[in-house]
Amino acid sequence: MYCSVSALLSMLSAWNLEYAVYYRILPKNLDIILVKFVKNWQIPLWTMFGLSVLAVSVYLTLGWSEAAIRSYVRMSAQISFVLFMLAFSASSLQALFRRGWTAVLLRNRRYIGLSFAVSHTGHLLALFMLAAYFPHPFLDRLSMGTILGGTLAYVIIAMMTITSFEIPRRRLGERYWKWLHLYGSWYLWILFAYSYIPRAMKTEYYIPFAVLLSAVLFLRIARAYKYRQASSKAEPV
Numbered sequence: 485m486y487c488s489v490s491a492l493l494s495m496l497s498a499w500n501l502e503y504a505v506y507y508r509i510l511p512k513n514l515d516i517i518l519v520k521f522v523k524n525w526q527i528p529l530w531t532m533f534g535l536s537v538l539a540v541s542v543y544l545t546l547g548w549s550e551a552a553i554r555s556y557v558r559m560s561a562q563i564s565f566v567l568f569m570l571a572f573s574a575s576s577l578q579a580l581f582r583r584g585w586t587a588v589l590l591r592n593r594r595y596i597g598l599s600f601a602v603s604h605t606g607h608l609l610a611l612f613m614l615a616a617y618f619p620h621p622f623l624d625r626l627s628m629g630t631i632l633g634g635t636l637a638y639v640i641i642a643m644m645t646i647t648s649f650e651i652p653r654r655r656l657g658e659r660y661w662k663w664l665h666l667y668g669s670w671y672l673w674i675l676f677a678y679s680y681i682p683r684a685m686k687t688e689y690y691i692p693f694a695v696l697l698s699a700v701l702f703l704r705i706a707r708a709y710k711y712r713q714a715s716s717k718a719e720p721v
């Protein structure tokens with residue numbers, strides 16, 4: 485089950501799209517299909533639908549149990565991870581590759597970010613259910629660091645979500661908006677790295693997650709380098 489979800493997610497990840505099209509796993513006019521059917525508010529709505537289908541399938545497979553809720557906690561985190569990585573790498577991919585799909589990705593970055601917020605709300609709801617119905621050993625093992633770090637992350641996600649709308653964005657001001665979205669995103673990247681890198685060192689299943697984290701880090705650095713090169717060339721001698 486985990487493997488098929490993860491395979492599907494990695495299949496949908498930006499890098500694999502082109503290969504999937506090339507090898508005819510996905511249709512050739514994928515860009516057109518993406519533009520037509522997966523855009524704007526449809527993305528968070530599809531995410532909500534997908535998360536609900538996932539909840540029902542976990543319930544039908546594992547019943548009402550601690551294992552079922554934990555499995556949903558993990559899967560919602562994995563879906564959030566892919567959505568977050570897509571949103572976080574969109575501008576770098578567009579700056580470095582400039583393809584049809586990178587433009588589609590960048591145009592829909594806000595909605596992918598909102599889908600990440602939806603999915604991570606699923607993670608939080610599942611955690612509340614775990615605490616309410618199967619508190620042991622979950623609550624016994626919860627450290628103050630996890631509670632504080634996790635709460636700060638949810639505050640950041642809420643602020644980024646609210647300020648993705650025009651009026652709150654204008655109220656906050658462009659400078660603070662950029663600050664919030666830049667440092668907020670890096671904080672979330674660090675939390676994902678903190679969760680997945682130790683797991684990848686123990687279990688090979690998590691290696692693709694660590695690879696994706698590193699690839700996105702590399703893309704961001706490559707974009708920053710490209711911009712620096714461009715601005716130093718533009719400077720008068």
Ligand code: HEM
Nearest residue numbers: 554557558561562611630631634635637638672675676679
């Ligand atoms: C107070 C807030 C949070 C708590 C108490 C919490 C708790 C947990 C727990 C207990 C698990 C493991 C479930 C299991 O293996 O049975 C888990 C998994 C995970 N959480 Fe959270 N979490 C919180 C917030 C976050 C945030 C903000 C992020 C990321 C931005 C995050 C990312 C992850 C990831 C990546 C996993 C691993 C999923 C996997 O194994 O694939 N969590 N969380």
